[in-house]
Amino acid sequence: MKKTKSVLLSAPYLAWMVVFTLVPLGVVAYYALTDPATGVFTLGNLRNLGMYLPVLWNSIAYSLVSAFICLLLGYPVAYYIAHCRQTAQKFLYMLVMLPMCMSFLLRTLAWVGLLQDTGIINTMLAKIGLPRLRLIRTPAAVVLGMVYNYLPYMILPLYATLMKIDRRLIEAAEDLGCTPVQTFCKVVFPLSMPGILSGMTMVFVPAVSTFYISQKLGGTDTVLIGDVIERQFKQGNNPNLGAALSLVLMLLVFVCTGIMNRFGGGEEEVVV
Amino acid sequence: MKKFISALLVVCLAACLFTGCGKKEETTTIYVYNWGQYIAEGDDDSIDVIAEFEKKYPNIKVQYSTFDSNETMYAKLKNGGITVDVVFPSDYMIGRMRQEGMLLELNYDNIPNAKYVDDSYRGLAFDPEDKFSVPYTWGTVGIIYNSKYVDEADVTGWELLWNEKYAGKILMFDNSRDAFGIAQYLLGYSVNTTDSAELQACTDKLAQQKPVVQQYVMDQIFDAMENEEAYIAPYYAGDYLTMVEENPDLRFYRPEDQGFNIFVDGICIPTCAKEKEAAETFINFLLDPEICAQNLDYLGYSVPETEAKQYLDEELVANDIAYPSQEQLRNASSFDFLPEETSREMESLFMTVRNG
Incomplete structure (x- = not known):
């Protein structure tokens, strides 16, 4: 009886998943495995993927770097928020969320306005007599765009985990003679591992498939796999190759998150 | 009393609802899919073509959306799933x-204004019997550069776009046909070649250009050139005339000896159209010499109707950027449509340049 009830309750979501996730995935797989001209089954699309490996590798490197920078920036912020008074916590939490209320595209375009050669930063530098800097269309600009846009996705899960850590464990560690550094390394950090992992995943996954950030902030040489996929659909008129690339990217994301979770799972066991 | 008033309000609301429905049934909506910045929309005292049309034909509503290259538009229509009643492809794409059977035959009974179109723009190779298209504009491709930063001595031909002196300040076409066209003019090949070796040589040439290119762009070129973020870009003459109004330092140069592209952009009805007759009414409206002149006066592109020239700014008619002489056009060539394999090959080669 209870079981049928829970099935009924989850039915809308399950139906949603099937219609809007599983079926489209099937369509992607179908396109990836058929020939663009004739529509018959082929592995040709996948065979051509070798030439995109450097781009794929590039995308992974950019997203990993961004995820680590997000972690370095986000951890202290999340830690600070988690240790504030209740009202202050709510306010700071809202501040972290605030940029997400504005369109991601607009925020990236705002960076273009800041960084470009005739942009706000360079105009100001020129006004006070300093040489202009090459800011936009560099790998650093792409990483900046990723970090800026995805930082909240790192802070929020970290904050949630850090807040739930039992204060008594920290007090116990201190009572037993741990220095603050030891308390952090041996108690707080391992306990926040689930937050770190979900934060890393939530930054890495959208960053690895982005195309807008690299197109706006990157140069002609910072091509990411997302750009390549987008172009296959938009100009290249080769949705089949685009689908094959998406499929590979998806598998890769699964593998990466799998590795992260496994690595994280082990850590957690050690703690327990 | 209160109850009575609220009941009255409900009745009123319901009545409004029904009248609303009634009106909706009479109006038809046509979906117009055009290039970005390719119709006068009422800014800078220009005519608002769509508003004028809706005023004249109150029972037709226009839903307007834009694309940035022929290839993008083609991919979108080819993938299906959308309704477009009027589309504006260029010659080779028509x-x-x-x-490929993607266009519907036009019914000229509904487009009487087609008679104003000059003979030189009718019966062209892409549509020899004029069954599927009427011309909207024509124009040429050249190099736009900023005279403040670019040395006149360097402006010798298409090789300017490869000049390392201006590395990072050069923009390039983000569509395969126009980009390959430039490489073909530079290397002295035909722009309508189907030869794989020549296409490969063009690919190498374009790949060699990549390090000096700031961005591959289409519509963003307006901003970048007007704000001097970039100094050199190949683009369409008509758009140069729009840009120079914002930044008077811009200049236009056509490599007359190497050759350059002359194009005709047409108006067509694709097979996914639902309101063919309303679409033809819209096309007819655009071809009206007075509307055509006011629209293109703002766009800067050249009018294909002699009848329309009387309504144009005299300065524009005399301007050889918009209306080059036969002598200036001696080496101009138009893009013919290529066999499907060649189009695909060119697209995938361009992808390797962009992704490499």
């Missing part, structure tokens, strides 16, 4: 879409 040929390709016609060949």
Whole structure:
């Protein structure tokens, strides 16, 4: 009886998943495995993927770097928020969320306005007599765009985990003679591992498939796999190759998150 | 009393609802899919073409959306799933879409204004019997550069776009046909070649250019050139005339000896159209010499109707950027439509340049 009830309750979501996730995935797989001209089954699309490996590798490197920078920036912020008074916590939490209320595209375009050669930063530098800097269309600009846009996705899960850590464990560690550094390394950090992992995943996954950030902030040489996929659909008129690339990217994301979770799972066991 | 008033309000609301429905049934909506910045929309005292049309034909509503290259538009229509009643492809793309059965035959009874179109823009190779298209504008491709930063001595031909002196300040076409066209003019090949070796040589040439290119762009070129973020870009003459109004330092140069592209952009009805007759009414409206002149006066592109020239700014008619002489056009060539394999090959080669 209870079981049928829970099935009924989850039915809308399950139906949603099937219609809007599983079926489209099937369509992607179908396109990836058929020939663009004739529509018959082929592995040709996948065979051509070798030439995109450097781009794929590039995308992974950019997203990993961004995820680590997000972690370095986000951890202290999340830690600070988690240790504030209740009202202050709510306010700071809202501040972290605030940029997400504005369109991601607009925020990236705002960076273009800041960084470009005739942009706000360079105009100001020129006004006070300093040489202009090459800011936009560099790998650093792409990483900046990723970090800026995805930082909240790192802070929020970290904050949630850090807040739930039992204060008594920290007090116990201190009572037993741990220095603050030891308390952090041996108690707080391992306990926040689930937050770190979900934060890393939530930054890495959208960053690895982005195309807008690299197109706006990157140069002609910072091509990411997302750009390549987008172009296959938009100009290249080769949705089949685009689908094959998406499929590979998806598998890769699964593998990466799998590795992260496994690595994280082990850590957690050690703690327990 | 209160109850009575609220009941009255409900009745009123319901009545409004029904009248609303009634009106909706009479109006038809046509979906117009055009290039970005390719119709006068009422800014800078220009005519608002769509508003004028809706005023004249109150029962037709226009839903307007834009694309940034022929290839993007083609991919979108080819993938299906959308309704477009009026579309504006260029010559070679009209040929390709016609060949692939993506266009509907026009009913000229609904487009009487087609008679104003000059003979020199009718019966062209991409649509020899004029069954599927009427011309909207024509124009040429050249190099736009900023005279403040670019040395006149360097402006010798298409090789300016490869000049390392201006590395990072050069923009390039983000569509395969225009980009390959430039490489073909530079290397002295035909722009309508189907030869794989020549296409490969063009690919190498374009790959060699990549390090000096700031961005591959289409519509963003307006901003970048007007704000001097970039100094050099190949683009369409008509758009140069729009840009120079914002930044008077911009200049236009056509490599007359190497050759350059002359194009005709047409108006067509694709097979996914639902309101063919309303679409033809819209096309007819655009071809009206007075509307055509006011629209293109703002766009800077050249009018294909002699009848329309009387309504144009005299300065524009005399301007050889918009209306080059036969002598200036001696080496101009138009893009014919290519066999499907060649189009695909060119697209995938361009992808390797962009992704490499």
